[in-house]
Amino acid sequence: MTNPDFNLLITLDVLLTEGSVAAAARRLQLSPSAMSRALARLRETMGDPLLVRAGSGLVPTPRALELREQVSLLVRDVESVLRPVGALDPAQLVRSFSLRTSDGFVENFGPALLARIGAEAPGVRLRFVPKMHKGRDRGKDRDWDRGRDSAPLREGAIDLETGVIGEATAPELRVQALFRDRFIGAVRMGHPLSHGEITAARYAAAGHIGVSRRGSARGAIDDALQPLGLERKVVTIVGGFATALALARGSDLVASVPERHTGNLRAGLFCFPLPITAPQITVSLIWHPRLDADPAHRWLRHCVREVCAATLGPVGDPQG
Known part of the structure; x- marks a missing residue:
C-alpha cells in the first residue's frame, strides 16, 4: 500500500478495544x-477479517489478537507526538547548551x-563559546561586536x-534586546587622567589601547573625535x-570599554565618562527561529534575560 490511511490505526484500536x-x-x-465501512476497509487493507461473528457478538481473529497491543502502543505514541508541549520541569532537564558570547560577558x-541554572536545573551544562572572526575586514571596525x-x-x-x-546578522534570526551600554574610559589609579577635568583634548592626547578582533585601529570613538579636530594615538x-x-x-x-559589559573586570581602575558623544550600543540575545517554541530553550533565554536585568543597575557615574 503506497499511501496508507493512518486514521485506520485509530479505528482499529477502538474496534479491538470495544x-x-x-x-x-x-x-x-x-x-x-x-464504522462498518471502516471495518471493511481494514479487512481489505490487512487481508484478515479481524473481527468475526460469534453468537450475538464479535470476537478477534488470531491476527487481531497479535496486533492489539502493538496498535494500542502506536496510537498512544502518535497522540503523544501531536499533543501540545506541556510545562517544562527544569529540575528534570538533562541537556547541554552552547552560548556564544563576546569578551566580558562570561x-x-x-x-x-x-x-541560576545550577539551582533550577542541575542536569544542564552550559558551554561558553568565544566569538571568532574569519580573516580581516578592510573597513572601519565601527562596532565592537557586529561581525557574526x-x-x-x-x-x-x-x-x-x-x-x-x-x-552581518542574518535576517531570519530572532533577536531580543538585553540592555543598552555606553563606552567609558578606564586607566590605572594615579594616571594623569585620574586627576582634574577630563576634556576631549586631554583624553585624545593620551596613549590608547584599540580593541578590535579584526585588527582595525579606527572605530566609532575616532569618528566622534574627528569633528573636534582631535585624533587618538592608538599605541596597541x-x-x-x-x-x-x-x-x-x-x-x-x-x-x-563598554561600561556594563565590563563591570567585574574594572575593579581597581579609575573609570570616567568619555568627554565626547560616542554612540551607545544595544546588546541583544540572538537565536534561530527553529528553537523559538522549544521549552528548554525558552527557559534558558528567560534565565539569561533575568540574570542580566538583576546584575545591571541603571547606568550611573562610573568614576572610582
Whole structure:
C-alpha cells in the first residue's frame, strides 16, 4: 500500500478495544454504517477479517489478537507526538547548551547565570563559546561586536548568542534586546587622567589601547573625535576588553570599554565618562527561529534575560 490511511490505526484500536461495531461507533462519534465501512476497509487493507461473528457478538481473529497491543502502543505514541508541549520541569532537564558570547560577558554575567541554572536545573551544562572572526575586514571596525557568522546558529552548533545586531546578522534570526551600554574610559589609579577635568583634548592626547578582533585601529570613538579636530594615538591593538583592561592596569594607556559589559573586570581602575558623544550600543540575545517554541530553550533565554536585568543597575557615574 503506497499511501496508507493512518486514521485506520485509530479505528482499529477502538474496534479491538470495544469488540463491537456499535460501541466503537459511539466512541468515535460515527454512525454504525460508517464504522462498518471502516471495518471493511481494514479487512481489505490487512487481508484478515479481524473481527468475526460469534453468537450475538464479535470476537478477534488470531491476527487481531497479535496486533492489539502493538496498535494500542502506536496510537498512544502518535497522540503523544501531536499533543501540545506541556510545562517544562527544569529540575528534570538533562541537556547541554552552547552560548556564544563576546569578551566580558562570561566574566560579568557568567557566575550569576551558572548559579541560576545550577539551582533550577542541575542536569544542564552550559558551554561558553568565544566569538571568532574569519580573516580581516578592510573597513572601519565601527562596532565592537557586529561581525557574526550565523551558520552555527542555523546549523545547531550554537544554541544562543549575545551581541550587537549589525549588517552581518542574518535576517531570519530572532533577536531580543538585553540592555543598552555606553563606552567609558578606564586607566590605572594615579594616571594623569585620574586627576582634574577630563576634556576631549586631554583624553585624545593620551596613549590608547584599540580593541578590535579584526585588527582595525579606527572605530566609532575616532569618528566622534574627528569633528573636534582631535585624533587618538592608538599605541596597541588587542582582541578583547579583558586584555585592554589588563594593559591599562599596568601602564599609562587608556582603555575605552563598554561600561556594563565590563563591570567585574574594572575593579581597581579609575573609570570616567568619555568627554565626547560616542554612540551607545544595544546588546541583544540572538537565536534561530527553529528553537523559538522549544521549552528548554525558552527557559534558558528567560534565565539569561533575568540574570542580566538583576546584575545591571541603571547606568550611573562610573568614576572610582
